[in-house]
Amino acid sequence: MKQTLYLAWRYLAFHRLKTFILLTSITLILYLPVGLRVLVNQSSQQLTRRADATPLVVGSKGSPLELVLNTLYFRSDFPEPMRYSEAQKVRDSGLARIVPMYVRYHSRGHPIVGTSVDYFDRRELAVQTGRLFTFVGECVLGARVAEALGVHVGDAVISSPENLFDLAGEYPLKMTIVGILAQADSPDDDAIFVDIKTTWIIEGIGHGHQDVADGEAAGAVLSRDGNRVVANASIVKYNEITEDNLDEFHFHGDLSDYPITAVVAFPPDQKSSALLQGRYENADERAQIARPSEVMAELLDTILTIESFVLAGAVIVGIATLASASLVFMLSLRLRRREMETLFKIGGSRANVGALMASEMVFVLVTGIVLAAGLTFLTSQFGAALVRALIRM
Amino acid sequence: MRLALLMMAALMAACGSSEEVADVAPSERAKAPLRVYTVSYPLAYFAERIGGAAVDVTFPAPAEIDPASWRPGAETIEAYQKADLILLNGATYAKWVERVSLPASTLVDTSESFQDDYIIIEDAVVHSHGPEGEHSHGQTAVTTWLDPRQAVTQARAIQGALLAARPEQGTDFEEGLAALEKDLEALDARMEEALGSDAPFVASHPVYQYLARRYGLDLHAVDFDGDAWHDLEHLLEDHPAKVMLWKLDPPADTASRLRDMGLEIVIFDPCANRPAAGDYLSVMEENMARLQSALSR
Numbered sequence: 001m002k003q004t005l006y007l008a009w010r011y012l013a014f015h016r017l018k019t020f021i022l023l024t025s026i027t028l029i030l031y032l033p034v035g036l037r038v039l040v041n042q043s044s045q046q047l048t049r050r051a052d053a054t055p056l057v058v059g060s061k062g063s064p065l066e067l068v069l070n071t072l073y074f075r076s077d078f079p080e081p082m083r084y085s086e087a088q089k090v091r092d093s094g095l096a097r098i099v100p101m102y103v104r105y106h107s108r109g110h111p112i113v114g115t116s117v118d119y120f121d122r123r124e125l126a127v128q129t130g131r132l133f134t135f136v137g138e139c140v141l142g143a144r145v146a147e148a149l150g151v152h153v154g155d156a157v158i159s160s161p162e163n164l165f166d167l168a169g170e171y172p173l174k175m176t177i178v179g180i181l182a183q184a185d186s187p188d189d190d191a192i193f194v195d196i197k198t199t200w201i202i203e204g205i206g207h208g209h210q211d212v213a214d215g216e217a218a219g220a221v222l223s224r225d226g227n228r229v230v231a232n233a234s235i236v237k238y239n240e241i242t243e244d245n246l247d248e249f250h251f252h253g254d255l256s257d258y259p260i261t262a263v264v265a266f267p268p269d270q271k272s273s274a275l276l277q278g279r280y281e282n283a284d285e286r287a288q289i290a291r292p293s294e295v296m297a298e299l300l301d302t303i304l305t306i307e308s309f310v311l312a313g314a315v316i317v318g319i320a321t322l323a324s325a326s327l328v329f330m331l332s333l334r335l336r337r338r339e340m341e342t343l344f345k346i347g348g349s350r351a352n353v354g355a356l357m358a359s360e361m362v363f364v365l366v367t368g369i370v371l372a373a374g375l376t377f378l379t380s381q382f383g384a385a386l387v388r389a390l391i392r393m
Numbered sequence: 394m395r396l397a398l399l400m401m402a403a404l405m406a407a408c409g410s411s412e413e414v415a416d417v418a419p420s421e422r423a424k425a426p427l428r429v430y431t432v433s434y435p436l437a438y439f440a441e442r443i444g445g446a447a448v449d450v451t452f453p454a455p456a457e458i459d460p461a462s463w464r465p466g467a468e469t470i471e472a473y474q475k476a477d478l479i480l481l482n483g484a485t486y487a488k489w490v491e492r493v494s495l496p497a498s499t500l501v502d503t504s505e506s507f508q509d510d511y512i513i514i515e516d517a518v519v520h521s522h523g524p525e526g527e528h529s530h531g532q533t534a535v536t537t538w539l540d541p542r543q544a545v546t547q548a549r550a551i552q553g554a555l556l557a558a559r560p561e562q563g564t565d566f567e568e569g570l571a572a573l574e575k576d577l578e579a580l581d582a583r584m585e586e587a588l589g590s591d592a593p594f595v596a597s598h599p600v601y602q603y604l605a606r607r608y609g610l611d612l613h614a615v616d617f618d619g620d621a622w623h624d625l626e627h628l629l630e631d632h633p634a635k636v637m638l639w640k641l642d643p644p645a646d647t648a649s650r651l652r653d654m655g656l657e658i659v660i661f662d663p664c665a666n667r668p669a670a671g672d673y674l675s676v677m678e679e680n681m682a683r684l685q686s687a688l689s690r
Binding site: 097118133134136178195197246247250251 | 474488495
């Protein structure tokens, strides 16, 4: 037997190219469907993990997928905003604790997430250096943002204007970095977090400017009639919030009317969750409530449908490959007829010759299976990182 | 066989990574006393009376500071952020709240239910400088608790928030609120009786609006944080007050000049900060006694 295996090995080693092509074909055809399945599983886990940790999201009526992608992954278009009073309504219902979200602006390509400090507790995010924001104008960076921008606690980032040609629109706000989060392997790593009021300042509906009653602002005052002062646009507006000008920042009107993109609701139990969802059943309601786990499950169903087509394709290609491999072996046997006759003539039995041919085939098949298993193992180990990288792209 | 096992192991490893996905919900806080932070002393007093041992109330403003104009530092705000409940006075009191980051779920605006009754300060500067139109900064009277009936409403809001946070201790909170309500209503009745006067008053600071409205006091205020002598003399021409309310003892030269103008100084402490001795009720009783004494002369 040992001699038979030796002869089979020598044959395969001599016909390197043919052996390599056969091995590659068999390895890939075994690995593709299994590896794809593993990758899809890991993608699903990455996507549903965050959705499962987010019980309910309230937002303006529209696409639930857009709402969930914006709120959870800070992706997709900016959804239709709703009033902050919607967050107060959910809070006052006593059915859930809330985290308001306003995800609209960016800084050098990174999303600026306006929220409250509860967010970090809910997402179990830890501060690596510094602290969480306490005043408006402060920000906390995700680990990858800090790394990509090469900034540290004490540095600053500047919000990017939405429209360069809107001269009367919002001004860039310089925000002081007070903390950097530990790596969380989630979209939080790529975000810049600020208090929701800071995003309203970026939007220009909250701002700081010279005191119009102050002598320094006299040049900007157009008219003064008793307590009524009209100033022109030359009044100094602050584009950075500092210890000295913090008290000059203010918000006009009722904060309840201010915009947010979503409210993440955390009901304490199933009953509260059901009651809260029931409140948004009314067709006249201007807001919608979405269960991120369901929205993402629907998205994954679509992905799985595509995956099943890919798998079917892989199986057909596999059958074709195996048929080709069989043909290669059969043609090879025909080409090796003289070699086999020689083996018979020098005393080799029919069984020995058959065993030699079979061991060549088994050797190729087994090696292919081992390589496919190795690739699957590597995919299972590093697939999650690959998926995260793909999700980030 | 070994190969088959290896394949299985590879697949299990892949699928195994999917098992470690369940996010752990934020851990429930231990059933220690509720950590309650407030922005004024009266709210702290009400919370202590209602919550008793079930609450750990903190009002972190330094004793010598007027909490209305105080701005806490980052460390103090971090302490606020960790509280289970943050009691706000509303009515634009403690403007710093607008400029800091506090968890939305823990904020309780204790005067929200009577916000339509806030007193609008008519002489606030209104200005415009852009497309958003006219606006003013800080335009309502803030010392809501000087009207004991409003104080009762605020106390009820506190009880509601405590009850929502610790439903199992609802009976204790109800008992605490009932006792506090009784004391506040008794204070209100005594003040109504004591302050029933048509006499004109002046005040050194615009902080007594709710007190004046509740008891029908004919009270006008100047602002002694600035140069108010001219305003005061002008005011007294049409408003011949004999009594002037002060939050604290005025400087000696100011007191002397006021006496020369025929004004008797009465200290009426709004009790926004924790008193050196006594509590909210005792301070109000002392205020009332001093005012009653001045009126009787």
